[in-house]
Amino acid sequence: MSFPLLQTIDSPADLRRLPRAQLKQLADELRAYVLESVSKTGGHLGSNLGTVELTVALHYVFNTPEDRLVWDVGHQTYPHKVLTGRRDRMPGLRQLGGISGFPRRDESEYDTFGTGHSSTSISAAHGMAMAAKIKGEDRKAVAIIGDGAMTAGMAFEALNNAGVAHGGLMGDVLVILNDNDMSISPPVGALNKYLARLMSGSFYAAAREGAKSVLKNTPLYEFARRFEEHTKGMVVPGTIFEEFGFNYVGPIDGHDLDSLIPTLENLRDRGGPQFLHVVTKKGAGYKLAEADPVKYHAASGKFDPAVGFVKSATPAKPTFTQIFGEWLCDMAEQDPRLVGITPAMREGSGMVEFHKRFPTRYHDVGIAEQHSVTFAAGLACEGLKPVVAIYSTFLQRAYDQLVHDVALQNLDVLFALDRAGLVGADGATHAGNYDIAFTRCIPLMSVLTPADENECRQALYTGYQHVGPVTVRYPRGAGVGTAIEKDMQAWPWGKGEIRRESGKAQGRAGAPRIAILAFGTVLYPALQAAEQLDATVANMRFVKPLDVDLVRQLAESHDAFVTVEEGCIMGGAGSAVMEALQAMGLNLPVLQLGLPDQFVEHGDPAKLMAQCGLDAAGIAQSILQRFGARPELLRPAANE
Numbered sequence: 001m002s003f004p005l006l007q008t009i010d011s012p013a014d015l016r017r018l019p020r021a022q023l024k025q026l027a028d029e030l031r032a033y034v035l036e037s038v039s040k041t042g043g044h045l046g047s048n049l050g051t052v053e054l055t056v057a058l059h060y061v062f063n064t065p066e067d068r069l070v071w072d073v074g075h076q077t078y079p080h081k082v083l084t085g086r087r088d089r090m091p092g093l094r095q096l097g098g099i100s101g102f103p104r105r106d107e108s109e110y111d112t113f114g115t116g117h118s119s120t121s122i123s124a125a126h127g128m129a130m131a132a133k134i135k136g137e138d139r140k141a142v143a144i145i146g147d148g149a150m151t152a153g154m155a156f157e158a159l160n161n162a163g164v165a166h167g168g169l170m171g172d173v174l175v176i177l178n179d180n181d182m183s184i185s186p187p188v189g190a191l192n193k194y195l196a197r198l199m200s201g202s203f204y205a206a207a208r209e210g211a212k213s214v215l216k217n218t219p220l221y222e223f224a225r226r227f228e229e230h231t232k233g234m235v236v237p238g239t240i241f242e243e244f245g246f247n248y249v250g251p252i253d254g255h256d257l258d259s260l261i262p263t264l265e266n267l268r269d270r271g272g273p274q275f276l277h278v279v280t281k282k283g284a285g286y287k288l289a290e291a292d293p294v295k296y297h298a299a300s301g302k303f304d305p306a307v308g309f310v311k312s313a314t315p316a317k318p319t320f321t322q323i324f325g326e327w328l329c330d331m332a333e334q335d336p337r338l339v340g341i342t343p344a345m346r347e348g349s350g351m352v353e354f355h356k357r358f359p360t361r362y363h364d365v366g367i368a369e370q371h372s373v374t375f376a377a378g379l380a381c382e383g384l385k386p387v388v389a390i391y392s393t394f395l396q397r398a399y400d401q402l403v404h405d406v407a408l409q410n411l412d413v414l415f416a417l418d419r420a421g422l423v424g425a426d427g428a429t430h431a432g433n434y435d436i437a438f439t440r441c442i443p444l445m446s447v448l449t450p451a452d453e454n455e456c457r458q459a460l461y462t463g464y465q466h467v468g469p470v471t472v473r474y475p476r477g478a479g480v481g482t483a484i485e486k487d488m489q490a491w492p493w494g495k496g497e498i499r500r501e502s503g504k505a506q507g508r509a510g511a512p513r514i515a516i517l518a519f520g521t522v523l524y525p526a527l528q529a530a531e532q533l534d535a536t537v538a539n540m541r542f543v544k545p546l547d548v549d550l551v552r553q554l555a556e557s558h559d560a561f562v563t564v565e566e567g568c569i570m571g572g573a574g575s576a577v578m579e580a581l582q583a584m585g586l587n588l589p590v591l592q593l594g595l596p597d598q599f600v601e602h603g604d605p606a607k608l609m610a611q612c613g614l615d616a617a618g619i620a621q622s623i624l625q626r627f628g629a630r631p632e633l634l635r636p637a638a639n640e
């Protein structure tokens with residue numbers, strides 16, 4: 001395909017030089033380019049196709065980058081990236097060394113705020129708008145937030161704050177609600193119903209009907225009082241956004257440049273908090289995506305636009321997500337107390353089947369991680385057994401609820417932490433690198449790290465049987481493909497196991513006798529490395545409670561330890577082992593392998609694991625570098 005006009009646009013300044021009449025062609029070419037590009041690289045699709053006209057209009061009307069655009073979640077910014085000088089970098093999208101799938105301040109001056117986690121845009125834009133006022137700069141700040149992202153409490157915290165003056169200063173912030181009546185799944189909650197009424201115009205109709213029904217059959221004096229009350233409400237019904245102090249405009253068609261451009265020009269020139277409600281279609285312009293916006297939210301890889309996403313002929317190994325989804329249904333069959341909760345990630349967390357089979361025990365609470373955790377706590381108070389399916393990275397948003405509402409009260413909640421560790425294409429914003437460190441330090445919390453698909457099922461069952469707060473963490477994608485035992489057996493609580501014994505006798509000449517303590521799916525590269533080094537390997541299974549008996553047993557029979565985890569080294573499982581050794585007065589050298597104290601960027605997961613030294617070669621190399629032939633590590637054998 002050719003994109004003659006788009007090829008001439010290397011910056012928004014080029015776009016603003018175009019005749020207004022050419023913008024429609026530019027939008028059409030931009031949409032075709034994004035579709036073609038994503039069909040080659042994979043990535044988010046529906047939301048990008050839905051924001052093409054809005055993106056063109058915003059960069060046409062606002063003096064970007066001086067005027068700030070803040071894209072909420074940021075998964076809809078491919079058109080923005082193409083128009084802001086990165087058209088020719090799209091082939092490297094979400095790949096190692098390529099551009100991110102989300103806005104990044106260090107990638108472009110037009111990416112005014114890094115996003116990825118939802119519902120932060122209004123807060124950031126308000127900060128930028130207030131900074132402009134404080135510094136006396138004439139700039140606008142625009143937050144573009146979806147109807148899904150609008151369901152998060154943080155968005156309302158920001159509205160509540162941005163809608164009023166502070167010390168006499170009022171920020172010039174424009175909030176654009178991009179309402180496509182979709183989250184990743186169909187939207188949930190009362191806000192969605194409210195927005196639907198605003199969109200349908202029934203809002204006004206309801207106000208009129210209400211007025212008429214009240215005014216008839218009432219005594220005259222009552223008539224006057226009520227008429228005055230209702231005509232006030234009827235003429236300009238206060239939308240919720242106006243109650244927050246914003247001037248509300250809309251809903252308008254978010255695909256019609258003839259509506260968007262004059263409206264944005266008008267709002268740009270007005271000061272103070274402005275709220276524009278635009279209605280778009282997720283997947284606009286691509287029939288397959290329009291018809292199934294859930295499926296076409298994102299493409300996992302290449303696809304032929306003419307055919308769309310097709311399932312691969314050979315059944316792939318089950319993913320950990322699928323293992324969880326299956327376990328959840330099996331467990332729900334056995335235990336009527338089970339309630340499944342997701343904060344707006346039904347598909348990603350593998351709960352579609354559970355929703356179908358157990359609709360009364362399924363809760364999608366919207367993008368509301370904090371609420372999801374404390375809602376679970378409330379259920380647990382009443383003797384139910386809530387299971388919160390939540391990505392490791394998104395649990396970060398509900399940390400206080402985890403500590404204060406669940407652990408402090410020792411409530412019986414199971415957290416199924418999907419996407420634990422590196423996630424690959426989504427990169428640093430979505431990596432689940434920190435959950436071992438931030439959960440194990442909470443009193444009464446238990447932390448399980450299954451090593452493969454079968455262990456995932458057994459760990460979920462073990463955690464579910466335990467009364468109290470538990471996290472079970474597992475990575476994005478599939479494991480090594482172990483057979484799944486349908487029978488669920490609870491593990492001995494807090495116990496690991498030795499998977500491989502070193503053949504070396506301790507204390508003999510040559511390389512020291514090494515014990516590798518693996519936590520989670522890194523067990524398998526550790527086993528491969530151990531074959532090369534003839535090391536012992538323990539599958540620890542629990543970070544908390546740690547199997548201190550096994551730690552002691554290994555420490556007393558080996559010369560050195562290696563701990564391995566797909567989590568941050570700082571404060572992680574290896575730290576737990578070090579603490580246990582110190583507490584037991586056992587002083588042997590420990591090499592901690594895990595994720596480094598830096599953000600790991602987007603890319604192919606296997607390449608990222610190798611980059612972090614967590615593949616078999618990396619583990620073996622680290623061990624050899626640290627312990628190689630180190631006779632000083634050898635302790636004299638008992639009879640020498």
Ligand SMILES: Cc1ncc(C[n+]2csc(CCOP(=O)(O)OP(=O)(O)O)c2C)c(N)n1
Nearest residue numbers: 047116117118146147148149182183184344
């Ligand atoms: C805190 C947080 N929770 C969950 C997600 C996962 N997520 C990404 S996009 C999305 C739906 C967003 O819906 P909306 O804002 O309406 O944007 P649309 O996809 O409709 O354009 C969700 C739940 C996230 N990025 N951040």
Ligand SMILES: CC(=O)[C@@H](O)[C@H](O)COP(=O)(O)O
Nearest residue numbers: 073075116298348419426476
């Ligand atoms: C934008 C966003 O946050 C989600 O779409 C996320 O990218 C989903 O991640 P998975 O692809 O791992 O489900």
Ligand SMILES: [Mg+2]
Nearest residue numbers: 146147148182
């Ligand atoms: Mg939406």
